[in-house]
Amino acid sequence: MFFFFGLLTALVTGVFSVHVVQKLCFPYFWKDVLFLMKIIRYGIRLEIFKWTSKVVTVIDTFVQQAERIPSKTFLIYEGVTYTYQDINARSNKVANVFLEQGTIKKGDSVALLMNNEPDFICVWFGLIKLGCSVAFLNTNIRSRSLLHCFNCCGAKTLVVGADLIESLDDILNSLQEDRITVWVMKKESVRTEVKPLLDKIQQASDKPTSPALRATTSLKEPTLYIFTSGTTGLPKAAVITHLQSLKAAGGFWAYGGSQDDVVYIPLPLYHSAASLLGIGGTIVLGATCVLKKKFSASQFWNDCRKYNVTIFQYIGELCRYLCHQPKAEREKEHKLRMGVGNGLRPDVWREFHLRFGDIKMCELYGSTEGNLCFMNHVGKIGAVGRSNVFYKLLFQYDLVRYDMVRDEPVRNRMGFCQHVKRGETGLLLSKVGPTSPFFGYAGSKELTEKKLMRNVFANGDIYFNTGDLMAEDAEDFICFKDRVGDTFRWKGENVATTEVTDVLGLVDFIQEANVYGVEVPGSEGRAGMAAVIVKPEFEFSGKKLFNHVFQELPAYARPLFIRLLESMEMTGTFKQQKFNLVKSGFNPSTICDPLYLLDYSEKSYVPLTDTLYDSILAGEHKL
Numbered sequence: 008m009f010f011f012f013g014l015l016t017a018l019v020t021g022v023f024s025v026h027v028v029q030k031l032c033f034p035y036f037w038k039d040v041l042f043l044m045k046i047i048r049y050g051i052r053l054e055i056f057k058w059t060s061k062v063v064t065v066i067d068t069f070v071q072q073a074e075r076i077p078s079k080t081f082l083i084y085e086g087v088t089y090t091y092q093d094i095n096a097r098s099n100k101v102a103n104v105f106l107e108q109g110t111i112k113k114g115d116s117v118a119l120l121m122n123n124e125p126d127f128i129c130v131w132f133g134l135i136k137l138g139c140s141v142a143f144l145n146t147n148i149r150s151r152s153l154l155h156c157f158n159c160c161g162a163k164t165l166v167v168g169a170d171l172i173e174s175l176d177d178i179l180n181s182l183q184e185d186r187i188t189v190w191v192m193k194k195e196s197v198r199t200e201v202k203p204l205l206d207k208i209q210q211a212s213d214k215p216t217s218p219a220l221r222a223t224t225s226l227k228e229p230t231l232y233i234f235t236s237g238t239t240g241l242p243k244a245a246v247i248t249h250l251q252s253l254k255a256a257g258g259f260w261a262y263g264g265s266q267d268d269v270v271y272i273p274l275p276l277y278h279s280a281a282s283l284l285g286i287g288g289t290i291v292l293g294a295t296c297v298l299k300k301k302f303s304a305s306q307f308w309n310d311c312r313k314y315n316v317t318i319f320q321y322i323g324e325l326c327r328y329l330c331h332q333p334k335a336e337r338e339k340e341h342k343l344r345m346g347v348g349n350g351l352r353p354d355v356w357r358e359f360h361l362r363f364g365d366i367k368m369c370e371l372y373g374s375t376e377g378n379l380c381f382m383n384h385v386g387k388i389g390a391v392g393r394s395n396v397f398y399k400l401l402f403q404y405d406l407v408r409y410d411m412v413r414d415e416p417v418r419n420r421m422g423f424c425q426h427v428k429r430g431e432t433g434l435l436l437s438k439v440g441p442t443s444p445f446f447g448y449a450g451s452k453e454l455t456e457k458k459l460m461r462n463v464f465a466n467g468d469i470y471f472n473t474g475d476l477m478a479e480d481a482e483d484f485i486c487f488k489d490r491v492g493d494t495f496r497w498k499g500e501n502v503a504t505t506e507v508t509d510v511l512g513l514v515d516f517i518q519e520a521n522v523y524g525v526e527v528p529g530s531e532g533r534a535g536m537a538a539v540i541v542k543p544e545f546e547f548s549g550k551k552l553f554n555h556v557f558q559e560l561p562a563y564a565r566p567l568f569i570r571l572l573e574s575m576e577m578t579g580t581f582k583q584q585k586f587n588l589v590k591s592g593f594n595p596s597t598i599c600d601p602l603y604l605l606d607y608s609e610k611s612y613v614p615l616t617d618t619l620y621d622s623i624l625a626g627e628h629k630l
């Protein structure tokens with residue numbers, strides 16, 4: 008008897024102390040295990056698709072949900088609700104219109120230029136139902152870049168939102184020359200070269216098209232093209248296969264989402280976050296989403312309360328704007344329990360918690376085209392992801408030493424890269440192999456090759472270069488440090504420095520331009536700045552430069568600051584030296600070169616004075 012009690016006590020103490028030890032030493036143990044189990048379960052499902060050559064795509068899942076829960080609300084937009092059945096039926100109509108027209112067939116790619124609205128989704132799904140792939144065009148980009156997008160993905164058809172048709176005025180002729188059919192989401196069109204689509208959709212049958220049309224046997228089949236401002240030149244079309252689209256759609260589920268969740272999507276659908284993760288994730292859960300045309304900080308909490316929003320998608324800027332809103336009374340009264348996104352800085356993160364309560368913020372790291380993804384599923388402040396031994400088996404990545412001044416990875420005498428020590432910052436590389444393929448960019452082997460690094464640790468190995476500097480701490484949390492190379496982020500968009508450099512090079516007085524991003528206290532990302540050499544026989548003209556960048560570049564890519572230089576410093580490998588320029592920033596009291604600031608009210612670049620500089624830092628002068 009006593010023996011029994013003794014045993015029991017020992018057992019209880021034993022279990023208890025294991026629990027305590029585990030809590031102290033491995034506080035995230037169970038969370039990690041549960042999360043990994045989910046990832047593995049999902050991974051096995053995808054493997055089965057591969058082996059049976061029967062892929063249940065995201066759209067297949069949507070159709071299944073529309074049969075299972077037809078009258079459940081799928082989408083809420085500007086106060087109007089659309090059920091799963093509604094969206095399914097309307098996307099059938101879209102499919103039937105194009106089927107009757109007979110101009111596009113299975114395997115074609117079709118470009119979509121639309122802002123957030125329900126028909127974005129209906130057209131997207133409708134085209135997929137015909138077995139087409141859809142290229143999402145960024146609604147900010149201008150003529151030259153837009154034309155280039157068609158070449159990348161080979162689209163011969165373009166569907167344009169009613170509110171965006173004017174933005175095509177200057178390229179309609181070129182589109183016609185390239186024999187691209189343009190459809191507009193209107194009942195009638197004033198131009199003969201633009202065909203109205205809305206009238207036809209309304210008259211079309213909502214009978215489902217044959218599932219055989221959209222069926223696919225391979226996860227590696229492209230389903231979307233999403234344009235990213237890559238590291239070089241014009242936008243690049245990242246190939247999104249069913250594999251990536253299914254992986255992303257599992258995001259909310261992996262983070263613990265359920266069918267009872269209401270997901271708030273304030274980000275543009277032409278980015279992968281809103282379309283693949285947001286819409287795809289809602290479908291996988293069988294949940295409801297609230298789609299916004301544009302994010303509005305002042306409407307955010309009212310929307311959340313009105314629609315009982317439980318999950319929201321964010322980028323860092325968005326949370327900062329919310330924290331900048333004047334304090335209100337019922338700030339903690341809402342049902343929001345989780346945010347999923349990227350780019351939340353620790354200071355904003357803490358303030359967000361203080362003001363709006365205990366909302367788990369799940370940072371997600373992964374580029375549209377990349378083959379690696381990190382998820383901070385425990386919500387630890389400041390980390391973009393979490394790793395451990397098992398995770399490293401699933402995703403093979405490495406952090407290697409990076410020389411900031413030379414702007415390239417450090418190679419040893421043998422020509423190989425070197426791992427950083429734990430806690431040290433290094434360039435994130437992700438191994439390319441059969442389990443982690445890199446699908447590259449449509450229509451350009453060269454661009455695809457540029458994102459790859461070969462012979463990294465051994466002869467013949469291949470890695471995807473993320474261009475991001477990261478550090479891994481003692482607890483296996485991964486933190487984002489900086490971005491290297493030729494891109495930076497501003498206002499939630501990627502800016503390719505070479506694209507901006509090319510555009511600046513067209514200005515008559517500019518001999519050479521070097522574009523980079525500088526940090527502005529109180530802002531996310533980096534503001535565009537260009538160091539410019541003026542041709543000897545010319546003079547700098549702020550007005551001329553303004554008109555040019557206003558015409559040629561989307562707002563987020565226009566350089567905010569200009570610095571005039573006499574000569575350009577080069578790196579050892581004859582690249583433009585950016586490191587010192589980035590470091591010295593845009594402070595007129597420490598830089599002797601002439602500095603200018605983009606000024607929309609003057610429609611010019613104006614001299615950047617100390618007063619202007621101070622008001623930018625104080626947040627009074629909005630950038």
Ligand SMILES: *[C@@H]1O[C@H](CO)[C@@H](O)[C@H](O)[C@H]1NC(C)=O
Binds near residue numbers: 313314315
């Ligand atoms: C939100 O939740 C409340 C309380 O659970 C409920 O009364 C209300 O009808 C819900 N609103 C919507 C739009 O679902």
